Amino acid sequence: MAAAVKYQPTRLLGHVFAPGSSRSFGRSLSMPSASRNTHHHKLNLIHASISHVDPTPLSISDDSSTETESTLILIRHGESLWNEKNLFTGCCDVPLTMRGVEEAIEAGKRISYIPVDVIFTSKLIRAQMTAMLAMTQHHRKKVPIIIHNESEQAKTWTQVYSEKTTKQSIPVITAWQLNERMYGELQGLNKEETAERYGKEKVYEWRRSFDIPPPQGESLEMCSQRAVAYFKDFIEPQLRSGKHVLVAAHGNSLRSIIMYLEKLNSQEVTNLELSTGIPLLYIYKEGNFISRGSPVGPTEAGVYAFSQSLAVYREQLDEMSHN
């Protein structure tokens, strides 16, 4: 008999996608075989940098089986200074505004009781700031620490020599493959002026279509070829091993990943919009991704009780904070 948990199911608010029940996908996600040495080398480096991390125990013990499930949280960065100026940003590296900082902290509150064992983010400061600010709100109080594997010296000079400290840390992996899509000759241009110059339809096509790139830039399809490949090769294996993952990235690199997770077609992804700083929650179980919309608040029971193991984890944190 499943253990009774304090947090009872309530309907999740703020579904980002079509309202209604969660959508799980029967497709078993097999990790593509990696042939390139650099790829294996990078995979080993990631495994090495987080192998010490024991997945936060989240297992359901019930009559039928002890199934392990893991959580995936996706967050688009908070508002950036160029978002505020309505400029195309792409791969330009600009920081958050104060509002973006507040959005990141609010996002952190909303996921503050959901387990995070490893964080993936892009090479761009607005996504890295969002990840680090969000984690200041987490009740587990582990320290996110950016992993530097870019050279042998970087690895040596950033070595942590305390097992206890290592166990109290969350590795943060930065990857250019998660960068925002490169907006080419639109980067730095004002979106409204660009629409006046090229026409609203053309700019909408560049911004939201799947396979039409902006001038000298990436289409969403081109972006997904790097972002989704990275997700499959480096992030999915972590989920499969039971680790709970937070990905802090960008509007389009995340749209391409969600297109993969939700099996959206090129028309559906055109209609997919991601707000800045809103966390999206998925449960990964037996190779399937179950979309759970966006947690509205840290106390929202629905986030924890729709998956009993999350509810148990929530209670463990409550007990930790009372001890």
Ligand SMILES: O=C(O)[C@H](O)COP(=O)(O)O
């Ligand atoms: O790169 C940008 O300008 C924004 O991050 C996303 O822009 P978009 O909403 O036009 O894709």
